Amino acid sequence: MNGDGALDRLRREGRIVVVGASLAGLRAAETLREKGFTGSLTMIGDEPHEPYDRPPLSKQVLLGAATADGTALPRRRALDATWRLGVRATGLDMAARRVRLADGDEVPYDRLLIATGVRARPWPREEEAGLDGVFVLRTLDDAAALGRRLAEGPRRVFVIGAGFTGSEIASACRERGLAVTVAERGAAPLVGALGGVVGAVAAELQREHGVDLRCGVMVTALEGDASGRVRAAHLSDGSTVETDVVVVSLGATRNTEWLAGSGLGAGPRGIACDAGCRAFDIRGIVTDDIYVAGDVARSPHPLFGYQFLSLEHWGNAVCQAEIAAHNMLSESADRLPHMWVPAFWSAQFGVNIKSVGVPSMGTEILVSQGSLMDRRFVGVYGYQGRVIGAVAFDHARWLPFYQELIETTAPFPPAFPMVGRSPGGQRPVDADFPDPSVPTHGPTVTLSGYSPADRRMTFTPAH
C-alpha cells in the first residue's frame, strides 16, 4: 500500500478520536480541521461541560470576578465534531483500535489522541476528605462549589499546600477579606518550583497580605463536628486551627487508570511519548496511531538532558496539542518535534509571576534585574555553568530574552551589564531547592529557529 495514499485517505475520511475534551483536546481538534482533516472527529470527555479554561478558576472565579461558566474556552473555528460529554473512557483496545466508554459504547479510531490531563490529589484519609467544607480545586464544579462557600463568609479558610494553586487560593481569599491559614510541609511557598531564595520572597508576600502562613509543618488530621462539617485542622507541631473551609492543594494525579492493561506505556507518572507526541507502549516501542498531549504527557526534552518532562502548564498543553495534531496527519519526514521551552505564569497577592525553562533543575540563582527586596525582579537559574531557567516577579517583559539564553545554553552566571541591574552587582547564590534532582551530565543541545518548521537543534558533545 502506498503511504501517501493511506495518509490522504486518513485526512479525507479517517476517524480521529480525542479522549479528554479540555484545553489540549480542543486545540488539537481545531488544528486537525485547520490542517484540512475532513474525516470524523469524536470528542470524549467525562465532564459534562464544553471545554473551559482552568487558570481563572483559582483566580478570577474565586474572587467572584468571573462566573464559573464564563470561562468557556474561545473557539478558534467550527469543529464539526461528535461530542460525547459526561461519559468516561474506561478502556482501550490497541489491537482493534477501539476506545471503550463507561456507557458500554465502543468508538473505533484510526488515530487516537489522549489528553486526559490530571486530577487533584485528594486528602488521603477518605473519611476526613468527605467532610462537608473540604474541597479540592481542579474543575469548574469544584470552583463553583468553593466559590459558593467562600461567599457565605466562613470564619477562616485553611489551605493545605502552598504550591501555585494553594497560594493563588490564599491570595483570592485574602482579597475577599477572609482569614486564611496556609500549611506547607516545605520551608516556604513555591519552594518546590522556584527554590528557597524565591520561596522566601513568596513567604513574605503572603505574610504581608495577612496570611497566617505555617511552614515546615504537616497536617495530621482534619476534624469534623457532629453534623459532618469540618471544624478544625490538626498540625504536626501540635497546634490546631479552627476552620470552616479546607482546601486541599496537594498537587495532581495523572488520569491514566483507564489505560491499565491496554499495553500502552501509561502509569502514575503519565504517558511516555516521543518528541513527536507519539505514545510508547509498555515495551518501549513507539506507536504510530496513538498520540498524547497536555498534562498527562511525559516527553523527552533535548534541552533539558533528554529528561522526560511532565509539565502542568497551559502553554505546553496548547503547543503539544498543535504538534500532535500536525504529526497525526503527516508523513514521518514532515513531523515536527515538540520543543516548547516550558513557561508558566501565576497571579497572586497582586504580583505577576512568570517562569521560563526549568527553574527546579537549577542549583544556583542570580538576581539579574530588579531586587528581591522590592519583589520586582528576574532571577536566573544556573545548572552546571549554563542558564537553565528564569523567574520574573512583575518583570515578565524581559523573559523572552532569558528564554533565548536557555535555548542557546548561554553560560551562567550571565556576566554582562543589563538595565535595571542592581548597582552593587549581586552574585549567584545557592537556589536552595529542597531536594535537587541531579540528572547526569549530558551533552549540550541548543535550539534555534522561530517557527516549528525551522526550529533546529544543534548538538555539541560534552567534554
Added chain:
Amino acid sequence: MTQSPLHQILDHANRPDPYPIYAELRKTPVHHEADGPYVISTYHEIRSLLHDPRLSSDVRHLASAAHDPLAESGQEEQTVLPPSFLRLDPPEHDRLRRMANRPFGPPHSPHTVDGMRQELHDIVSGLIDGIGDTGRIDLVDQFSYPFPVTVICRLLGVPREDEARFHGWADTIAASLDPDPDADPAERGKGAHDARMQLGMYLAGLIEERRKQPRDDMLSALATAEGPDGAMTTMELLSTAALLLIAGHETTVNLVTNGMLTLLRNPDVLRRLRAEPRLAVPVVEELLRFEPPVQLLPQRTPLTGIRIHGVTIPKGASVWLVLASGNRDPKRFQNPDRFDPDRRDVQHLGFGSGIHSCFGAPLARLEAQLALSELARRLENPRLLEDPPPYRQNAVLRGPRHLPIACDGIRP
C-alpha cells in the same frame, strides 16, 4: 550613485511608500554604514532586541561619537524637562511608568479607558457633524488632528475653556517634530521652544491647582498620588504630562489618517466595516502591522557588545529598530504586503514590545476603532482626492500631512 539605505529612509520623496526600501534593507538584517546607526529591519531580530536588557533607552549611554542623523532633527521634545520614562531605563523607568499607570490602567484603574467610550464617541460625532463642505475635506485638519488632542485634554483634565490655547501649543510643537525643509529652522525652533515653555508653565499651574483641589482626572491623580512608590516630583510630573500629550496624540493622528487612507484604498474592507462595526477591532490591529504610525525606534544603545545575526553591535552605538519593516517581514507574516483584517496571529510590532511598549495602546486602539467605524458609517461614498496624499517630513512618526477626500454627504 544610488543613495544609501539610510538616506533613502530619511528622503522625503520616499515617504508615501517606504516599504520597498525596507524590503531591500531586510536582506541585511543588521545594516551598518560607516559612522551611521545600526539599522535592524527583521521581525525576530527586532523583537529579540526589544527584550534585551543589554540595550538601553537612556541617551546618556550613547557614545558621543555615535552619529545619528535623527539626533539633530528635532526629535528631542523635552529640552527643558528631565527625560520622560520613554527615555529612561529601569529602575527609574519602571517607577515612573508604574505611577503614571495607576490612574490609567489595570490593576488600579481597569475602567479608565473603557469609561471614556461615550465621551470619545461624542467627540467623534461632533467632529463629523462639523465637517461642512463635503466636496473637499481635509481629514487631518478637520478630524484626525483635533480628535486626539481633545481626548488628551479630557483625560489629563485640561478645562474646556483652555482647550483652544492647548491645541495651539500642541500644533506648534507637533509641527516642529516635522521639519519643513523650506522653513527657517531657527525661526521654527524658537517657536517650538516658546510653545513648550508656555505649555510647561500652563501645566505647572494646572498641577498646582489640582494639588489643592483634586478633580476626577489624571493630572489630579498624579499630583496627589500616594502609592507605594511615593509621589512624582513636579518636574517628573511635567515630563510625564508632556509625554502623554505629545506621544499620545502625535501617533493617533497618523493611526487614524493612515487607517482611512488604507480603507479608501481597500473599498471592500471599508464596505464590510460599514456593515459590521465590530470589524474595527481586527482592522485596527492589522493597520498597526500594515501602516504603523511609529515606523522606527531610533533611541537605543547597547551597554555592552551585543551579537545578533552574526554581527556584534558595539557598546554605545546608536541602534534603530525599524518596526514597520519587521511588520512586513515575510519570515513572520504570510503575504505581508497585503492588508488583510482577517489575518490571525497579528503579533505586530506597531506598539513596540518589551518594557517600553506603547503606554497609551489601549486608548489609541479605542480611539482608532471608534474613529474609523464612525467615518465608515457616516461618510457617504467617500473617495480620495489625491493618492498618494502629501506626507509629513518625519520618517519616524510617518503619516500624511493632509488627506484630501470628498464624499456625497454625511449620514446622520
